Amino acid sequence: MNEKKYDLILLLSGGYDSTLLAKLAIDMGAEILCLLFNYKQQHIQELEFATNFCVSNNLDYAITQLSLPISSNLTENKKTYEGVNPHHVPARNLIFLSIAASIAESKGIDTIWYGANYEDRELLFPDCYQEWVYKLNELLAVNGSMKIKIEAPLLGMSKETIKEMAKIFGITNESIFSGYGE
Numbered sequence: 556m557n558e559k560k561y562d563l564i565l566l567l568s569g570g571y572d573s574t575l576l577a578k579l580a581i582d583m584g585a586e587i588l589c590l591l592f593n594y595k596q597q598h599i600q601e602l603e604f605a606t607n608f609c610v611s612n613n614l615d616y617a618i619t620q621l622s623l624p625i626s627s628n629l630t631e632n633k634k635t636y637e638g639v640n641p642h643h644v645p646a647r648n649l650i651f652l653s654i655a656a657s658i659a660e661s662k663g664i665d666t667i668w669y670g671a672n673y674e675d676r677e678l679l680f681p682d683c684y685q686e687w688v689y690k691l692n693e694l695l696a697v698n699g700s701m702k703i704k705i706e707a708p709l710l711g712m713s714k715e716t717i718k719e720m721a722k723i724f725g726i727t728n729e730s731i732f733s734g735y736g737e
Contacts, residue, residue: 562587564590564655565668567608570670582724595631596630598733656703663701665704667706671709671710672714
């Protein structure tokens with residue numbers, strides 16, 4: 556029996572950004588493998604919302620359990636770092652996208668989406684900057700047996716625009732959960 560062929564891996568958190576991306580990919584007719592992470596975040600409800608979203612939309616998903624030796628405001632230790640957002644988790648998206656790239660290569664998937672947006676830049680999340688995505692794509696072009704690209708389709712959009720687009724897809728405050736309180 557052949558393994559299912561996916562068009563993209565989507566990092567799904569249960570918040571507005573990634574939920575909107577999932578709806579866009581579904582409408583585009585993409586076969587999606589959603590990747591969810593349990594990294595001992597305080598706001599574990601986001602994982603429940605993401606799982607429920609996958610089940611209700613008949614999407615394949617995998618939950619990756621991580622025990623990160625990292626202190627941050629989003630994990631139990633509530634540590635913050637100078638010059639970045641108080642919710643910054645050191646290298647979180649790098650870790651998540653590295654795992655996604657490993658899965659993508661093993662399954663022959665060449666595209667990974669994640670929900671960075673314009674306000675992530677303004678709010679000082681360095682692993683959501685356009686140049687960070689660009690540099691990571693340069694690395695992934697030579698990293699393995701195939702070229703894998705990271706895309707952040709919402710990167711130029713404000714949170715207001717994302718929420719307005721989300722309404723079109725029936726995404727409401729009640730259907731998402733964000734540890735950032737959006």
